[in-house]
Amino acid sequence: MAEPKKTSVLILSRQCPYDGTLAQSAVDFSLAAAAFEQPVSLLLLGNGVLQLLNGQDTQGSSQKNIGKRLSSLPLYGIEKVYVDATSMARYDLQAEDLLLPVEILSDASLTALFSDHDHVVSF
Amino acid sequence: MILHTISAVPGDSCIQQCLQVLAQGDALLLLGDGVYAGMQGTLTDVPCPIYALAEDLSLTGIKARLDNSIQTISMGEFVALTVKAQSQVAWY
Numbered sequence: 001m002a003e004p005k006k007t008s009v010l011i012l013s014r015q016c017p018y019d020g021t022l023a024q025s026a027v028d029f030s031l032a033a034a035a036f037e038q039p040v041s042l043l044l045l046g047n048g049v050l051q052l053l054n055g056q057d058t059q060g061s062s063q064k065n066i067g068k069r070l071s072s073l074p075l076y077g078i079e080k081v082y083v084d085a086t087s088m089a090r091y092d093l094q095a096e097d098l099l100l101p102v103e104i105l106s107d108a109s110l111t112a113l114f115s116d117h118d119h120v121v122s123f
Numbered sequence: 124m125i126l127h128t129i130s131a132v133p134g135d136s137c138i139q140q141c142l143q144v145l146a147q148g149d150a151l152l153l154l155g156d157g158v159y160a161g162m163q164g165t166l167t168d169v170p171c172p173i174y175a176l177a178e179d180l181s182l183t184g185i186k187a188r189l190d191n192s193i194q195t196i197s198m199g200e201f202v203a204l205t206v207k208a209q210s211q212v213a214w215y
Contacts, residue, residue, distance in 0.1 A: 014140060046136055084143065107144065110143060113144075114125055114144055114146075115125060115146065117210065118209075118210060119210050120125070120212045122215070
């Protein structure tokens with residue numbers, strides 16, 4: 001049987017980490033897409049950058065630690081994690097405040113990122 | 124061409140984020156509560172064509188206040204736009 005065509009997917013995650021379930025769903029979706037060996041990129045935009053903050057502690061809470069889940073992404077073959085420079089600046093964040101090595105993108109590079117992928121899934 | 128759809132009200136941060144990534148060759152469609160962003164003077168400096176879904180404009184009663192740079196489209200034309208687009212990004 002022919003190898004199915006690979007489709008690149010950009011996952012757009014825009015929500016704060018513990019506000020509702022959308023941020024967790026974006027991680028679930030990323031892992032599922034990677035399991036099917038599709039090329040996956042994750043873009044944390046706006047409040048989404050807060051999901052990558054170091055030092056999240058969910059002990060004593062019923063929430064899953066989204067920071068830990070995100071830091072496991074490279075193990076599943078998801079190496080391309082992006083954030084936008086505007087939101088990093090808004091929250092006064094530097095690369096060392098984040099728990100994963102990420103690429104920080106200007107607005108012009110963001111625009112190119114969207115057109116470089118076959119699909120965009122927005123959370 | 125990427126089709127961006129906005130269904131959030133003006134003031135929601137996702138509208139600013141959408142404007143951040145829009146490219147000249149893209150298309151922007153306002154639907155649902157997103158049509159309120161089509162009122163005169165609400166969206167400025169948009170680099171691509173803006174469309175609004177006719178049935179949502181009727182529903183909300185803002186037809187007369189719609190910015191004249193915005194083109195009204197039917198559900199069928201919305202489908203045609205999705206066919207033409209390389210991908211679709213939902214901002215909600």
